[in-house]
Amino acid sequence: MKAALNGIKVLEFSVAMAGPFCGMLLADFGAEVIKVERPGFGDESRAWPPFFDGKLSHYFAAANRNKKSVCIDLKSEAGIVILRRMAQQADVIIDNFRLGALERIGLDYEALRKDNPRLIYCRITGYGASGPLAGERANDLAIQAYSGGMSLTGEADRGPVRMGISVADIGAGMFATIGILTALVARSETGTGQLVDASLLEGQVAMLANHFTSFFSTGAAPVRRGSSGPGMVPYQAFKASDDWMVVASFTERMWRGVARAVGKPEWGDDPRYADAKVRLANRDELVARLAEIFRTRPVAVWEARLKAEGVPVTRVNSVDRVACDPQVLARDLIATLRHPAYGEVRMPGPAVKLSHTPAAIRMPPPMLGEHTHEVLSGLGIEEATMNELEQDGIIAMYSAMARA
Incomplete structure (x- = not known):
């Protein structure tokens, strides 16, 4: 079956998570993604522990399947000439290097589109490509803090907490x-490419959607409430006798179901709890009373009682539980692939299913420089020339690095 993005060639200049995650999503749906890495070092995340088989970084593996790796020195004139040739054949370029890094060597959008007007150039920065912080270094933690997300994460009586997932990096990659x-759809109509400008900050502001509209509608900045929702009670985590669970009551019908499930049907009509507004006003009292009851039974009991009343409830799962969860496995959300050098590698699989052109994992994360020879041969560069470039340190090929 032909892949959805079959025939689309992507040149990826990116490290860590945001740019690589974007490239991986395109590769999963069939794009040919060529990752450009530094000879000898590669993407810095290759060195981040822990490792599969002691060598393959878990972090690198998480965002670089289905790609080809070429090693070319971006600081050499000969290397830049090669990359400009590659850019002429590319449909998409992904750049999450520091703002201006590729511009200084003539590999920015304005320079490359002159030779390739169909080029779609995606630039991913930390704070955005303009404004007073355009040139500032950024990372996931910094943007979670700067965007406002950390101000909402954590318990009310404690300090702000970083979200456990790299939401700023991955959010930027998805946007x-x-x-x-x-831009690819637009190009099919216009015949020309364009600049796609994304950033970690803009992704986070967008994902704080209802929190900003709440602020704009009330004038009050949202605050940390732990696991609870700002406008619904009960809507949070509770400790059962054996584990944590979340109870999400967001309609009056569900609230009355909670009251019946905990053996307090009279609470449904209690004037202190009878509607959402008064429950919010009496949040602390109600939550304390519910917490005392929920501590008396295990999660399985509360799941049975609450689900029977049509109230959403679920155990707070740890990652090891999720990895073997029947629903997760039924949806093929955990993928297992064989790496020729490192053996079995497991990771989350593609999250979006298409009925006619599905995503697929065709290749494991590449070895550093594994495809340099293949890609440069496709440009018409002869073997002797490649050997000279390798001797001069301008390119690196996997076979040579493996020998080293």
Whole structure:
């Protein structure tokens, strides 16, 4: 079956998570993604522990399947000449290097589109490509803090907490992917490419959607409430006798179901709890009373009682539980692939299913420089020339690095 993005060639200049995650999403749906890495070092995340088989970084593996790796020195004139040739054949470029890094060597959008007007150039930055912080270094933690997300994460009586997932990095990668796919659709009509401008900050502000509208509608900045929702009670985590669970009551019908499930049907009509507004006003009292009751039974009992009343409830799962969860496995959300050098590698699989052109994992994360020879041969560069470039340190090929 032909892949959805079959025939789309992507040149990826990116490290860590945001840019690589974007490239991986495109690769999963069939794009040929060529990752450009530094000879000898590669993407810095290759060195981040822990490792599969003691060598393959878990972090690198998480965002670089289905790609080809070429090693070319971006600081050499000969290397830049090669990359400009590659850019002429590319449909998409992904750049999450520091703002201006590729511009200084003539590999920015304005320079490359002159030779390739169909080029879609996706630039992913930390704070955005303009404004007073455009040139500032950024990372996931910094943007979670700067965007306002950390001010909402954590318990009310404690300090702000970083969200456990790299939401700023991965969010930027997903928004960048949406931009690229939109630009590809537009190109099919216009015949020309365009610049896709994404950033970690803009992704986080967008994802704080209802929190900003709450602020704009009330004038009050949202605050940390732990696991509870700002406008619904009960809507949070509770400790059962054996584990944590979340109870999500967001309609009056569900609230009355909670009251019946905990053996307090009279609470449904109690004037202190009878509607959402008064429950919010009496949040602390109600939550304390519910917490005392929930501690008396295990999660399985509360799941049975609450689900029978139509109230959403679920155990707070740890990652090891999720990895073997029947629903997760039924949806093929955990993928297992064989790496020729490192053996079995497991990771989350593609999250979006298409009925006619599904995503697939065709290749494991590449070895550093594994495809340099293949890609440069495709440009018409002869073997002798490649050997000279390798001797001069301008390119690196996997076989040579493996010998080293």
